[in-house]
Amino acid sequence: MNQSSERSLNFIEQIIEEDIRNNKNESRVHTRFPPEPNGYLHIGHAKSICLNFGLGKKYNGLTNLRFDDTNPTKEEEEYVKSIMNDIRWLGFDWEDRLYYASDYFNHLYEWALKLIRNDKAYVDDQTVEDIRRQRGTPTRPGLESPYRSRSVDENLDLFQRMKNGEFPDGTRVLRAKIDMSSPNMHMRDPVMYRILHASHHRTGDTWCIYPMYDWAHGQSDYLEGITHSICTLEFEIHRPLYDWFLDQLVKEGEYRPRQIEFARLNLSYTVMSKRKLLELVKEGIVDGWNDPRMPTISGLRRRGYTPESIRSFADRVGVAKRDNVIDVALLEYSVREDLNKKSDRRLAVLDPLKVTLTNYPEDREEKLDAINNPEDDSKGKRQIPFSREIYIERNDFMEDPPRKFFRLGPGREVRLKYAYIIKCEEVIKDPATGQVVELKCTYDPETKSGMTRSDKKVKGTLHWVSAKHARDIEVRLYDRLFMQEDPNDVEEGKDFKYSLNPDSLKITTGKAEPALLEARPGDKVQFERTGYFCVDSKYTTSERIVFNRTVPLRDSWAKISNSTHKKK
């Protein structure tokens, strides 16, 4: 149960192990991750990346990166770069096996010629509309095209002229000759090539016909020696076509790739489709593809997620064929688990309330020892300045605290982390608004951390920052982008943006201990008692340091106070 080798296998591993036992494809395991460069990668892709590269590693095989770039009208170089960057960042390596479906355009063309010669493909002169109409419906068979029985020679001639650019876009296609009455729509003479006078990000203008997914994908797998072609469930119905194309090219008993489908990842309170994510970007609802609220890999990275946390998340969600919705709490658990071990602790007050220690000498200052990471002694200690005026968190004080509130209140005592025990003597309010603006407290000099009476029991420990030494930091507090568990579950006429959370981003200025100013973009720290934060790589400048909250700490007080709130 604890050794990965003893852990039960998911259904894909079971298939692979059976193939290995049967010496299929000489017991090789070779997978691939085949993104289309038309958008940024998201956490769902991360699951697939971890799966494919993980399988390659586990079975001593290989994993290729292949860009599925058969549609020049949607694909861009920018996406290629971001995708490679994200995969590397996640910790995976395709070594020298970087491929593009467009690398195979020639090969694919030659093979298409072969199918035509074998009377397995034909050129159809009809319009898109005609073809669509003839395809039938899932419950009604399709009609054969009037061009279906053209001679091989005519097909050859026409297809070559399509390639030579003699016809305008949309005037002709090459179709596989299969079965217009198949109950599987994808077998009703699917289109193999369309005419597209478009410039391709890699092949430029050398082609004006481009292969369709079904024709390109399986053959690319074949050319690369892929053994297990893993994709998501919506391609399940394509598998007969995947196999049919291979049947035309592969001899019985020879090497052949195999398509296996698994259920894609869904996360509660988020959307995962590239189209919808693109919409959020284009409409300016978020701050680009790497907005820290986005489920994109670049967004999670900017938010402060670590590759390790994403990998362990992918591990935990498992692989199966049934539709699933993973609780975001699991993702959050995964980062906390990782960050707890790794990140240094710092004191920072997000919503400052001034506290004056009336019996602490005016101009006295102290340096107090603070532990960097209680989970990791090797991280050592640092010093934090202490003085008469400090800031504490506003919500660590209540004028009329309930029994279970273990923090500061009139007449109450609490410990200041690494410092003294203080007692609240007086509450100062703004006479106009009634808002608490300052607390007058006394400190007990005997209770300094490490001193004899420091073991005195108090209800709670607060984080704080010396006012004189405090530095301003910008803090960005993120919450879920959508308020509905399934943003797509909306009534007619409304779309997924209906439940957008207006408070998904709150920007405030906090007060931080001086050591925090040393943090560099991407650095991750725990603000003690508050959460994990990372230095934003986009808005941080030499004058202003910006922190993104990756995830708050688990907060059992919030749970208590929320549940009593609800009861009322």
Added chain:
RNA sequence: UGCCCGAUGGUGUAAUUGGCAACACGUCUGACUCUGGAUCAGAAGAGUCCAGGUUCGAACCCUGGUCGGGCAACCA
């Protein structure tokens, strides 16, 4: 009313292939704590979509339903 796939605690995944449901997250106790974090100890929570059948024995096999998802781009 065609075809393909799926159905196991709140969520996700297991059950070594027919031996009487486990793990993780979440939830709830309690201990500990100079983070209401972490850690530790423990608990509740499913009898496996339904109905039949085969079997000494079924979450696993068979039959028939039910429910959910997918399929009609010259997208991937």
